[in-house]
Amino acid sequence: MALTSFRLAGLELKNRVLVASGTYGYGDDCLETADPGKLGGIITKSLSLKPRIGNPPVRIAETAGGMLNSIGLANIGVHRFLSEKLPFLRSVDTAVIANIAASTIEEYCEVLRILEGEDGIDGFEINVSCPNVREGGLIFGTDCAAVAEITRRLRALTKKPLLVKLTPNVTRIGEFARAVEAEGGDAVSVMNTLIGMAIDIKTRKPVLSTVTGGLSGPAIKPVALAKVYEAARAVRIPVIGIGGITNASDALEFLIAGATAVQVGTANFIDPAAGIKVAEGIARYCDENGIPDVADLVGSLDAGSGTSVLDSWL
């Protein structure tokens, strides 16, 4: 049996497959179809200081091989999370990483402080794809200086693993990964959704109430893979690959491109056990190919003499 466990910034995870924020709720809605204890970890829905009711309908639209969402970070808020959801999550034999969203840097700090001392929270993932109210709604994650400052401020508040989840809606994701590394972040999660849009041609109205939304699912996998490859070449800290993973072979591509671990998102909506199946499939692949440790796959891409268009002509 291949070794599947590994350490992420000191935290021992049983395998390299986690479920992505916003695609597994708080872990308690999937019990009838999947045993979350078989996952490498659960990333919670983004938590904000106050509960957020989210955007009006329509919040989702299916597109070719993917979906658009504009949930508006609907969540129960950090306080209700502690009283209503954390007790259950503590009982699950897997790592729990709290994902944090905020509209000011102070709010990120405040939410992290509230969660920091809590038993059962093993680390943090920071969702920087949020509008900064002080900067007229500019997305934190598209401003490299803001990403650096958030990382610096939060690093000072916790010794637990600190992951920063990057948005692909930037020109050079490697620069953002470098900023996180320079400020002491333990890992970068690559990537959040791509901005997309769908129109109802009968009414000539956008399908989503917010006009544009975030694209996810198999349709974004090639983009995510290239972003992971770019980020992994830019930094030494672990890169966690996310985007369109539905099966083990998708996940293996990410590991080979340089991801230390992966997250499964939209695929949970079709099969809440998708993450578990991906983890089992990775182990099976290693066994079948005589690979003793999944770590041997990470960054094992054989690019030969091919030069990436990241630094050449398309």
Added chain:
Amino acid sequence: MEGVRTAGEGIHVLSFTSAAMSRSIRAGQFLNLRVEEACEPLLRRPFSAYRIEKSSIEIVFNVVGRGTAALRRKKQGDVLDVLGPLGKPFKTIDPGFDTGVLIGGGLGVAPLPLLTSALKQEGKPVVTFLGARSAAQLVTDHLENLHTATDDGSRGFRGNVVDLVSDFLSKHPVEHPKIFACGPMPMLRAVASFARASEITCEVSLEGPMGCGIGICQGCPVELAGPEKSYALMCKDGPAFDIRTIKI
């Protein structure tokens, strides 16, 4: 899969067997069907549980897009990936009413046969009203005490089903009624305003886009009544809601 048969103009009934599911489904709950194994279409498609006969389960649908087009092509012996039963059942166990007034518009008939059996088990009489564009789109099996309305007058009352209900109840009042309605949104709005005006308790079963069907994507908000804006989830808290609790 047992097969797909035709039940009216453009209307199909798909049946499959699952012993475990057939025992656990309650009236008003839905099933989330994976249409294709590949990722096109990606998301599951929700359908009301229509009929249960021993371990055989049926859904009724019409073709509106690629998912339902693919479902119609399913054959006996195919294996279906079905998640369910999902959602909350209709509240049939309720001492506050004696007679079930069931209203369906078009394929909103889907949950009514199971609801009819559930109410009969409670010993509650049922009166049913079904509306459609024309007689060919009326799916009238397994209903009781049925009154129909068609837009073109080809069968029953000419006009919409809510006018039929209002007309009927004014001539034949029933003791302590409760309305259960399922159908297109404009019809449900008309049912809700009729129910409010006549002070009849009323549950409506809603439809809308769903990402997961189990409460993990937050993609199916239903606006709640009350001074402060807030949402319930159609898939987890519904799909049926008491009209006093939601904005309709």
